[in-house]
Amino acid sequence: MVARINAGKSLRNALHYNENKVRQSAAVLIHSKNFAKDTGELKLTDKLGTLQHFAAQNERTKVNSVHISLNFDPSEKLDKETLQSIADSYMQKIGFGDQPYLVYNHSDASHPHIHIVTTNIKRNGKRIELHNIGKNQSEKARKQIEKDFNLIRADSKQRQQIYDIKPVNAEKVIYGKNAASGTKRAITNVLDSVLPKYKYTSLPELNAVLRQYNIIADQGSKESRIYKSGGLVYRVLNTAGDKVGVPIPASHIYNKPTLKHLEQNFQKNQVARRPHMQRVRNAIDYTLATKGRITIDQLQNYLQKERISLVIRQNAQGIIYGLTYVDHKTQSVFNGSDLGKPYNANQLQQRIQQIPIIQQQKPQLTNKDNISSTNDTTLSNTLKGAIDLVFEVEKETSPLAEFDERKKKKRKRLFH
Structure with a gap:
């Protein structure tokens, strides 16, 4: 389950967004809490009136609208009663159990999800603090609800994109x-x-x-x-x-x-994308080192297998003038020049043209100790550099790297 919380200044906008979805047959109001009437009896004036009544108890607070979405894995088939229970459990755990809130089940995306509209102003005029609510209360609630309702864990996807976005037809x-x-x-x-x-x-x-x-x-x-x-x-x-x-x-x-x-x-x-630059560089270097002489279109296909889309920009004459790399695994986007000169359009095309062809036939060995041709040596060095780069990055980010450094320092002190 993935939870998103949006705070705003207009209860009317948040409510109308969901009510418009209902009119378009893209959502259904499935639950309400702390309203004077039952869910099926609520009119638009009842919904908005109750929320605004609470918000009016504290006119100094401008941010008084809270719009939440709870998103589930596409494989999960959750009935109305389960969604109601999940919504109540979530709202209770983040401190909104006594607030009036409306729960809409949306059907306008490729995965099941519900929207919840509420206010952070209490009946007594005090406000519910929203600062870091996503990182703190919401994250704890999410993990507990995943256990309680046996849901697919969001972090089990290992930062991959959880839901498929279908291209617009x-x-x-x-x-x-x-x-x-x-x-x-x-x-x-x-x-x-x-x-x-x-x-x-x-x-x-x-x-x-x-x-x-x-x-x-x-x-x-x-x-x-x-x-x-x-x-x-x-x-x-x-x-x-x-x-x-x-x-x-x-x-x-x-x-x-x-x-x-x-x-x-x-x-x-x-700042957020900076730690992910090296993964893209490694993927490019490794592909060029191991695939031999390839075209840029073939490079594009190889990178796609690593979940990296290479977007090629070219003019009417077919001349390539720009490259953009979209890494779907880390969800980071880089222009070629951002990764460094070897990865921009001009330099990358030169690198592709200079890569030696991998020998398909086994060479006739006349000397057991002399097993590499000039081209093989060049390729071997290139490949070794790319692989070393991968392990170097892994070492930098590994807790073992720090442990190894401590061992080295300790060993030095023993001999002083």
């Missing part, structure tokens, strides 16, 4: 009924999975990920009104990579993934 969302709402829903599903997970530091890097799901974040041309006002729209792409359908302004999407919001992510991701 342009024809379905554009030419189906309710094209605008269908497009918005499809885009939102992708953004909800990509934006909080992947570590990108620019709009082109984000688009390197989004394009794989037939979505793009578009500022427009430099002369356009959108670009000049710092705006951003999201578009669906067809199989040819062309923008089609209705553009959806970022401000119209839940969580408002505007350019200003994304730029905050750019800053924080600069």
Whole structure:
């Protein structure tokens, strides 16, 4: 199970988001707690009125809306009663058991998930502290609930992407009924999975990920009104990579993934992605050292097996001018130049051209001690360097490395 908590300033927006899903037959209200009426009898005015009544007890606190989603593995089939029990258990464990809250079961993604709308203002006007609630109370609650309900553990996936995001089918969302709402829903599903997970530091890097799901974040041309006002729209792409359908302004999407919001992510991701650079370098070096003379398209295929997508940018003449690496295992995005000169478009193409061909036939050995040709030696050194690099990184991050260093220092002291 994966839990996400979003705090905001508008109870109305959080409630309307879920109520709109109900109207679109993409969600169902399955549970409510601490309301004056039973769930089936609640009208929109009852829901909003109760939440706002609690929030009104503390007008100094502007952040009074809490919107939670609990996400489950696609293989889990959870009935209504189980989802109700999970919601109650979670809310109790994070300190919201006495708050009014609404539980919606959503069916608009490839995995089962529920949304919970509540307020952090108590009946007596005191507020429930939200600082670090995700790391502390929520994380403890998640682990306990996984045990209590025998759910698939989120951390058992070893930081892999837990749920599959399906690429948007342009024809379905554009030419189906309710094209605008269908497009918005499809885009939102992708953004909800990509934006909080992947570590990108620019709009082109984000688009390197989004394009794989037939979505793009578009500022427009430099002369356009959108670009000049710092705006951003999201578009669906067809199989040819062309923008089609209705553009959806970022401000119209839940969580408002505007350019200003994304730029905050750019800053924080600069640091967050740094530990994962070496994995991508190692994968490239190892592939080039072991596969012989290959094309860049073949390199792309080999890296894909390591869950690294190589996004190639080329002009109308077919000349490659840029490379972006999307590591889906660590969910990190890098331009070639970010990894260092050997990994940018120009240098990488030169490296590919200079790699010797691996000999397919066994050489005729005339001297038992002399078993390597010049090319074999070159390749062997390259391969050894790549493998040494892998073990060097592992050693740096291994607790045994620190232990070995302590042993060396201790041994030195014994001989002084």
